Amino acid sequence: MAIVCVGIDLAKNVFAVHGINEAGRPELVRPAVPRDKLLALVSALPPCVIGMEACSGAHHWARQFIALGHTVRLIAPKFVTPYRMSGKRGKNDAADAAAICEAVQRPHMRFVPLKSVEQQNRLMVHRARQAYVEQRTGHLNRIRGLLSEVTWLDERTTKAGDAYLRTLFILGARAVLAAAPKKNDPISRWVVALAERRGYWKAVVAMAAKNARMAWAVLRKGEAFALPA
Template identity: 60%
Template sequence: MTITTVGIDLAKNVFAVHCVDQNGKTVLVKSRVTRAALPGLIAGLPPCVIGMEACSGAHYWARLFRQYGHEPRLMAAKFVSPYRMAGKSGKNDAADAQAICEAVRRPHMRFVPVKDESQQAMQCLHRTRQGFIEEKTATYNRLRGLISEFGVIAPQSTDALRHIVFEQKNSLPLQVQQCVDDLLEHVARIEDNIAEYDRILSRMAKTDHRSQRLMELKGVGPTTACALVASIGNAHDFKNGRQLAAWLGLTPSQYSSGGKSKLGRITKAGDSYLRTLLVQGARSGTDRGGEKD
């Protein structure tokens, strides 16, 4: 019996592997495979389809298994769970691997494109940059909350906050003044980091032909273009633009029955960060004459 399909439940150190033949009959089951042993096990198998959930490390393993001559396919975890025969009460690594093996064989299963290293590296830049932005917002809110305890109320604008802090700082206790100075110094470093990441993304966009084509669109700048390339690559996994829009969560939800079509609000499925950039770009293109971000 030749193994044609493999399901792997990914983890940090210990993995579960479930292998079947072309008829779906179980050929090999390994409930505990160490991280060091997994590459050797998969390399020794004949070329086959390997199913995995699109979780942390999945793209790395998919690239590695592709080098061994296999066909890796990644799936969202929510599409795998219906195939877990043991149900929620019997969840374990072996059952997960079996469910993945069953799900990857379904003819209408939807798969996640495998990202190359350059795409993942670009995504790392975006994730780190977004983390800095969130940290910057949190720091300003912390500063605003601290001074409000001493009767200094600042509006939402960061410029107005800095202005009020400059004017009212001497009226605060010395310990609070130290806290204010440290927070302002911290947020200044964060803003420098954000500016540096913006410069890096801008340089990358100028050297990537896909990003350059995207930036020809109204409202699409280096940040949005690089984010799109990092997420969808050449977009060959989408049949048309409508499918891409649905993947981004920009299409209306549908509640149709009895021949009556009813559309709701947009689904907001997919990558919220990417969708946010596109919405901001659309506002920029309509409200400010095509100014790009």
């Protein structure tokens, strides 16, 4: 009997395929189909319904399967779970493919709309931007938290507060002092004069304390600030 419905469990390199005939009996069970063999396997099937769990790769495969004359349905993974649990199936790729095949046949199942290449490209840009914003916000919140707890550096080189943050400020101050003799802005002139008057390390610690105060002001007030080039 002809295969009428197929469930495919997607993976990176090896896929599981489960197909049934009109009587609902398994007609095609392939627990390990290499990636480069999947399209050939599907192209040899008569036009049928193919179900997959929705993901970025699923949209890619769906477009290729549709071009071969198949009807493709993408299902949110949470809607496949109940069918994976039914029948006491074990958790493996072959069982997942069978569960997808069962879920895609349900008359009231909700499916995920297929996306075009252009739609996926736009979505990728939006997600990348969102990830950047979330990462930047997380870093700023962490810095705010550390700055709120640290005891500010002063010329006595206090060891209170966050040791890692203190190290970063010291390293930054050393870089400022190294470049300062070649510059003529007020901060550069100030730190060079301080080093000549009080010594290298006291100037470094004083510069670190100044940087810490400026960083706190920027984070607290939301203002932009940059040292002269």
